[in-house]
Amino acid sequence: MKIGKLSIIIPAYNEGGTIHLILNKIKAVELMDNIQKEIIIVDDCSDDGTEQAVAAYRAQHPQLDIKYFKHLRNIGKGASLHTGIAQATGEYLIIQDADLEYDPAEYNDLLKPVCNGFADVVYGSRFMGSNPHRILFFWHTIGNRWLTFLSNMLSNLNLTDMETCYKLFDTKLLQSIKLKEKRFGFEPEVTMKVARIPRIRIYEVGISYYGRTYEDGKKIGWKDGVRAIYCILKYGLFSGK
Template identity: 60%
Template structure:
């Protein structure tokens, strides 16, 4: 079993080296690491080219800043592993938990696995109440239209059989990726599992990028990809 780790990256100079080291130190040894730089402007791009490219399988460079969804689209298309997992570059999610994410697929029970920050039992940094409430609202709205009972639709940690995610036409360029891909794998009748994960959330001062406009876009995407596709 080979795991492809797709790392979308935009202005992560302070964390990109750490996340690459953390991914390489994960319990999964057969790894393909693909980083997609979405036209960083803070020096991340130079660091990738000078120091990180030799450590990973591929670094893809966007000529324009399109967004996380666009970066994932590029990385997923390039993946060759049996399973594909999304890993943000911001150190909020722990690569040591890859085995938790992969086990339902390896057991032959799942096609897609969501890592839930809200299932309990694992460390969870206390950050923004309204973000948590917004996430739960978006998850509930998504569940009502997909008829699946997720606890954390907006999670970054999603693992897919490669043939499943490469069959999904990803249209969203920004953070709309999460509700879009959830709606589409639900419509494909994929076997979806959820496992509890740790979450080391960061603040806006520490570089968090998602904002209230992305929340409204998520509502639009939930309606669009569930009701009109």
């Protein structure tokens, strides 16, 4: 599979102090097979200078293909992803959080099953492989594994990390799916809907994880876990559309 361009979608909310760091990491990555990078930043109505930080970075690095969009009100990570997905022009796209929990140096690990002709979708799992993983919250880990288990039951997949940020998709395939969830319900919704596509080829590769604490700016909470359960049931058991 020949890929000319990879769209990197970055949903951002109040990441003004660190977004330049993740952009530096993306800039440093040399993608396999001379794949070009399209960076799409969707600012979910930040009020901490994220817009100014992105503008300064773009001015300093005009050689980078960086597109910036800003929501007029805060409506959630999923809504930011909807905006980014609609704007993507690469043959494939990957989701990248604006924080430093995931390492862009591993893009090639996710691209390999696609470039070798095996996969249409690739998930990066924090729970497999030998890469580094920061030790953090016990109950978050239990919650993630339980949500993945429930998702697998209803999607008939055998993923180890449904909630992972790193998901690589065929762009046209993803753009053809009607997505509704505006917050963290995006993860179970997209998983359930992708799993129902006939003859879809989904792969999973191990990735590292440099998790943040709430003091560092982590935003997901227990209410998002409850919503994830609702979304798994809605889009799985009840085939919500």
